[in-house]
Amino acid sequence: MKAKFQCALCDFSRGWETIKRATEDEELRIKAAVELFRFMANEFSNEAIPAWIGSMISRLIRKVTGNPDPYREIKTRDNERALNLLPSIRAAVNSKATSYERFREACKASVIGNAAEPYILGHKYDVSSAVSLLSSEEFAIDHTQRAYSLLRGRRVILIADNAGEIAFDIVLVEQLKELGCNVVVAVKEKPVLNDATVEDAIKVGMDKVADKLITTGSDVIGLFLNAVSKDFLAELKLCDFIIAKGMGCYESITEQEIDKPVLMLFRVKCEPVAEDIGAKR
């Protein structure tokens, strides 16, 4: 997906909020804002991919402000909140009668977890409403039946998105294990926005559920084949099926050739993605 006019304000605004989180030094904040303006002047266009722009903004701000992880506190908080909800989420998933229904419910939990994302213009989130959302919300686009038919006994790579959310992904991994899948979970190598890193994955116990915990080898949001490590590419080659979490994966995967079946699980949190995919925000 390519950037729209609306992304210009959202990208800048999110960058500005990140700067504000990264440092309290007014002069450094202004310096970072000016660098951000310059980056956007040079890189923003209707050919840009929002997830790439967002990744580079995040990298720029970490560099200029010297703060390696501005979202650290938010990630810790979201991990804790999501972990508290995990038993209820798991119970709701396990209450379903059939294997397919449990898989589908786990996908839904995983998508609801994806709501956890700060500073997207006009998007508000509250992890604590997750359990009620599980019974009240439905998929806008639902390919779980097709995915389910392809998954049994396969080697699956799950590309995780945010901290907090990754706790919800545990119930999905549990269901994949029930289907006899071998599950590799990939998180970011280094902090970028509130995306989950190895630290977050371990905090929520994903390392104990997944068959293998790896990183993308990168601090780039979504899936960009030119930005990941050789080790990650080797894992991707070995797998039969990709589960890709978050709008960043949608934005990036739709612009590349991936020769494996991909199930994208995400919440539509902005108008440009809503328009592109044909679902309501």
Added chain:
Amino acid sequence: MKAKFQCALCDFSRGWETIKRATEDEELRIKAAVELFRFMANEFSNEAIPAWIGSMISRLIRKVTGNPDPYREIKTRDNERALNLLPSIRAAVNSKATSYERFREACKASVIGNAAEPYILGHKYDVSSAVSLLSSEEFAIDHTQRAYSLLRGRRVILIADNAGEIAFDIVLVEQLKELGCNVVVAVKEKPVLNDATVEDAIKVGMDKVADKLITTGSDVIGLFLNAVSKDFLAELKLCDFIIAKGMGCYESITEQEIDKPVLMLFRVKCEPVAEDIGAKR
């Protein structure tokens, strides 16, 4: 007043909203956004004056989009709404017992009119609440007594701010006339944001109340002595007293030497101005 970190987001956001109003062409919108990023990268700093930045942004957007007056509809609407309220506002002012109280109430009406300004981050306005605000709100900083003592029989220049608001300024001009003042009202020469032009002044009938209606000779917000016309400077030289409306005047006048008494009348609509002047937003 110099720009703060917060102004970076507000300036860009306001520019972005102006682009959105100026054209529906997605490609042109993106082009204008990129030009805006470039302008901000080159001009934004802790030495910049927000009103100057805002003026140049407005000029840039008019140029890139080819729309000479993106706020035309907003201005027409605000003029009409304010005109409908004018009789009630005038009655409230005239109900005061003394000449000073009427002058003070007219200043308050003029400040309440200054709330009419779209797209300032976090600032909402509704002209229709003006009459009730007149009785419920008080000045945060009140120098009307000092101003009143200097005004009788003087030549006054009133530097107007927004469309809509300029209808409320009529009651102030009426009170100045009661004090035997000769009143020159200055509006913008060309459209800039929702600032009043000669067209707006005539629409609300300011030309019939003021002794003279002039323009600043410029499309620049606030009062920048290096941006106004020779004719305006001549009028400024002739006058004994300046009434300056709006945050743009505050931001610009505080950065220049003006050798006349100035009464600034404005509503504090953002945090940077609130901090600078020591009043609540």
